[in-house]
Amino acid sequence: MSVSVLAQNLRGSEIIKIAGEINELKRRGENIANLTIGDFDSNIYPIPTALKQGIIEAYNDNQTNYPPADGLLSLRESVSKFLKDGYNLDYAASNEILISGGSRPLIYSIYMAVVNPGEKVVFPTPSWNNNHYCDLLSAESVMIETRPENNFMPTADEIRPHIKGAALLALCSPLNPTGTMFGKKDLEEICDLVIEENKNRAAGEKPLYLLYDQIYSQLTFGEHKHFDPVTLRPELKDYTIFVDGGSKCFAATGVRVGWGFGPAHVIDNMKAIVGHMGAWAPKAEQFAMAKFLQDESSVDTYLTELKGNVQASLNSLYQGFQQLKAEGFSVDSIEPMGAIYLTVKVDYFGKTTPDGKVLETATDINFYLIKNAGIAFVPFSAFGTGEDVAWFRASVGTITDADIRQTIPRIKEALSKLK
Numbered sequence: 001m002s003v004s005v006l007a008q009n010l011r012g013s014e015i016i017k018i019a020g021e022i023n024e025l026k027r028r029g030e031n032i033a034n035l036t037i038g039d040f041d042s043n044i045y046p047i048p049t050a051l052k053q054g055i056i057e058a059y060n061d062n063q064t065n066y067p068p069a070d071g072l073l074s075l076r077e078s079v080s081k082f083l084k085d086g087y088n089l090d091y092a093a094s095n096e097i098l099i100s101g102g103s104r105p106l107i108y109s110i111y112m113a114v115v116n117p118g119e120k121v122v123f124p125t126p127s128w129n130n131n132h133y134c135d136l137l138s139a140e141s142v143m144i145e146t147r148p149e150n151n152f153m154p155t156a157d158e159i160r161p162h163i164k165g166a167a168l169l170a171l172c173s174p175l176n177p178t179g180t181m182f183g184k185k186d187l188e189e190i191c192d193l194v195i196e197e198n199k200n201r202a203a204g205e206k207p208l209y210l211l212y213d214q215i216y217s218q219l220t221f222g223e224h225k226h227f228d229p230v231t232l233r234p235e236l237k238d239y240t241i242f243v244d245g246g247s248k249c250f251a252a253t254g255v256r257v258g259w260g261f262g263p264a265h266v267i268d269n270m271k272a273i274v275g276h277m278g279a280w281a282p283k284a285e286q287f288a289m290a291k292f293l294q295d296e297s298s299v300d301t302y303l304t305e306l307k308g309n310v311q312a313s314l315n316s317l318y319q320g321f322q323q324l325k326a327e328g329f330s331v332d333s334i335e336p337m338g339a340i341y342l343t344v345k346v347d348y349f350g351k352t353t354p355d356g357k358v359l360e361t362a363t364d365i366n367f368y369l370i371k372n373a374g375i376a377f378v379p380f381s382a383f384g385t386g387e388d389v390a391w392f393r394a395s396v397g398t399i400t401d402a403d404i405r406q407t408i409p410r411i412k413e414a415l416s417k418l419k
């Protein structure tokens with residue numbers, strides 16, 4: 001045994017495995033629409049010009065030494081104002097906000113700050129990476145299997161039987177991988193469940209905490225409105241830790257500036273954990289983000305354009321799948337509500353390919369489409385569901401709307417060949 005038990009048991013990212021196969025096919029000259037990675041092509045979606053300019057200026061100004069452990073005060077102040085203006089949330093720059101190198105260190109540090117090894121973490125499937133964080137913490141994963149009729153969002157009734165004694169409930173809206181969101185009533189019911197569970201806990205017992213990942217909350221479409229637990233139930237402020245940041249709403253995944261906010265004592269512990277990992281956001285990027293967030297008109301202009309383009313791509317794919325469904329193909333799609341994802345169904349289990357292979361798993365269907373339709377999705381099995389689930393995530397940040405439209409006839413042709 002050359003490495004730790006934990007290291008041996010860690011599962012690699014399924015998405016990176018699929019990306020490896022795609023890159024190999026691309027090297028051989030195949031044209032693949034890669035809808036796998038939850039990222040942006042920065043030539044299609046560059047970061048805001050003012051943010052880029054601010055980063056360059058900060059480097060020119062030699063802002064290159066260690067940032068403060070909880071982030072630059074100017075950035076915490078900007079985030080505090082951004083939260084007040086955009087969400088009517090009150091979080092103090094002094095001790096309720098933590099800046100980190102993108103939002104991943106926030107998630108990891110929330111898990112580390114509130115979950116002991118062996119304790120229960122409740123989260124829906126499909127969802128993003130909670131299974132891996134449970135593995136890292138040696139926590140017990142309690143996966144709530146969600147249903148397409150609920151847009152793959154968990155309900156209070158589904159969560160209720162599992163909540164007793166849990167350390168953490170991890171929720172996300174808009175959700176990666178589905179691009180769907182909580183409605184007000186559904187989230188309220190879940191909030192009430194958390195409040196009730198905490199009322200039932202003994203004095204001095206560790207409460208049930210709620211991790212609320214709203215990294216896609218600025219990317220919502222049409223009439224779909226983002227809700228958060230603390231606005232709906234202010235008493236949850238003591239138990240809710242938010243994950244947020246600039247990675248997705250400013251197409252700035254490589255800039256690495258995330259912000260978390262929550263009860264001061266949890267934020268303080270997270271600060272120590274992030275500090276030990278050295279997972280701070282680069283100082284120059286923090287300077288620039290602090291300035292950019294204050295520039296309301298640049299933020300609004302950028303978000304309007306980004307959302308318009310992302311929504312157009314998601315709609316093209318959604319409509320394309322609805323058209324195929326109307327023509328009798330065994331496919332479906334769920335209306336895009338937020339984030340950069342569309343949920344699509346390609347239910348061809350048991351069908352035989354022209355070269356005689358039977359499609360037995362979601363991975364088989366995905367690879368059939370990669371090789372025969374030149375389009376790659378991510379099966380929901382990469383987000384914790386079984387391989388017998390025929391639903392997939394399509395991520396549109398690395399492709400143009402025009403390219404997306406071209407994929408529909410290719411999908412149609414490939415599916416027509418299955419017997």
Ligand SMILES: Cc1ncc(COP(=O)(O)O)c(C=O)c1O
Pocket residue numbers: 038101102103104105128172175176213215243245247253257258
């Ligand atoms: C739901 C969700 N939370 C957090 C993250 C991590 O974002 P960051 O790049 O800021 O670490 C992602 C990235 O894909 C995500 O989908």
